[in-house]
Amino acid sequence: MTEFIFIRPALLWLLLPWLLLTGIQWIKRHRSNDGQLIAPHLAQFVLEDGPRKQGSSTPWLVSLLLLLSILAAAGPSFEKHTVPVFKSKQARVLVMDMSYSMYATDIQPNRLTQARFKTLDMIGQFTEGDTALVAYAGDAFVVSPLTDDIKTLENLVPSLSPEIMPSKGANVLAGLDQAKILLDQAGYADGEIILISDEVEQDELADISDLFNGTNYTLHVYGIGTLEGAPIGLPEGGFLKDRYGQIVVPKLDPERLSALASRQGGRYATYTHSDSDIKTFAPNKVTDLDSNEQPGEALWHLDAGKYLLFIIVPLALWLMRSQPLTLAILVVALIQPQVGYSADWSNWFKNQDQQALESYQQGDFEQAQSAQDPVLKGTALYKAGEYAQAAEQLKHATSAIGQYNYGNALAKSGQLDEAIAAYEQALQLDPDFTQAQDNKQLVEDLKAQQQESQQQNGDQSDNQEQSGDQQDQQQDGEQQQDGQQQGNDQQSDQQQESGQQQQGGEQQESNQQGEQQNGEQSDSDAQEQQSSDSDRAGQSDNDNAPELAQSAAQNEQQEQAEQSAQSAQQAQQQAADGEEQSERAQQLMQSRPLTPQEKEKAQQLDQLLRKVPDDPAILLRNKMLLESQQRVRQRHPRGVEKSW
Structure with missing residues (x-):
């Protein structure tokens, strides 16, 4: 890739003193009048270095040497090459609480709004590594997988709210488990999980400790709320009440949240009006190369200043030809010492x-x-x-x-x-x-395990041998039976050939009688079977009545969720169709001037498009609804159940 730049352009400021020195040298040479007062044919005898001094080119060579040295130090570059580099391999997952307690108004305007603002500020700090986003209420869902695209996360955070969650509650264990799954699937040996919440139940602490047991993941906790708490203001108006009709007032418990973070090796911070709280979770600049960095590639400008040394070094040596001592010192200084000599010197006194x-x-x-x-x-x-x-x-x-x-x-x-x-x-x-x-x-335990496995393998081999012997005996018996059967078949064939004509009429009569008996018996069997089936069906209906009611309720809920998802998809489809129509209208307007009728239609189309609901949370809500339907029979770990 060809592109001429200077890698260190700041060194080009040295050209200003170079121009000043060169100008002074030029002025001095032109103001010298020594050679004009004496005739040229006598100057070579009167002056010590007469004409040779006036014709000396040494100052100009020194000026050229300084110019080339400044240009070489500035690092001229003509092309880029791909070079291996190392980039950070840090990973973190933000777990946001989307329960209804986030609508508490002890922090204005409410906890949810401030939590979203603080989350955006945290994301702005994570300039390196991958970041994921998980939201939880009654269940946990992945809003964004691990990514280094900060813009995507910043666009998703403002859309989060308790209304888009399929189920109510505050299942923090499910949120942390989902974050752990993301880190495990991405193959990270260690990572950070930042929990943004206002409450963790006491009964969940032991389950969370068991969840992180045996992992190198660090759990940080950011507490949002105050010790006094406040009622939960609902979007439709009023305050959230419990089943007894009392207004719910969630309060922040910093001691419990801090203990949870310290137990998992993390840090705890609570909400402040400044950015001092989120700086607690700022990534460390010093990272371990083996665990937190991975190789990559980058374009690097090649420094072409080294090629100017082929001109600078010979020119400098020629200018110092009359100063052998200085030249010798310069040559000795340019010799690179071998590192092995220093190591051998230190090893002289060691065996x-x-x-x-x-x-x-x-x-x-x-x-x-x-x-x-x-x-x-x-x-x-x-x-x-x-x-x-x-x-x-x-x-x-x-x-x-x-x-x-x-x-x-x-x-x-x-x-x-x-x-x-x-x-x-x-x-x-x-x-x-x-x-x-x-x-x-x-080692003794390992030896015992090996002996047990060998014994089990020996037992299996003995069983296989016994089964093989039995199979051989069965095959022999079958062969004998086959021989006997063949003999019997031959005898029966002969008997059939000899008595076939005599038994024909009798066989027809017996067949007719058998058919009549079989018909009567099949009718009675069908009646008995029908009565028994009806009895069993009635009994099973009575026994499974609660299960059928429960399954019917589940089916009804699932149908409602599917209808809501379909309606949201239809709204999205309408919005997409409206955007396509608007693009076509714009193309027509740009291609040629519109007639009055077309302008009126375009205005009507714009008014219709404004009526289409533009909700960025629709995609997240549909995604969570579909995922919630898939988890009906496969549930994640459940935490403490509550409705706020």
């Missing part, structure tokens, strides 16, 4: 084991294998994954740590009995060696 120990501490296990001490060499081999060689080196260790490492190497190589013996030897040398005791117990 081989000390050098190997230093390499081991620095993580260079291959270099540490050069140690003469068998324990250190065996430990380095163990760290490098060479377990069999490590066991050979640690076999003759006399210390408890050496026998402990020997047992580890044997266990890694699959020699469980020898590993147990090594751990026992380590415990004899040091009875308080708890790590050896723990590893010994683990």
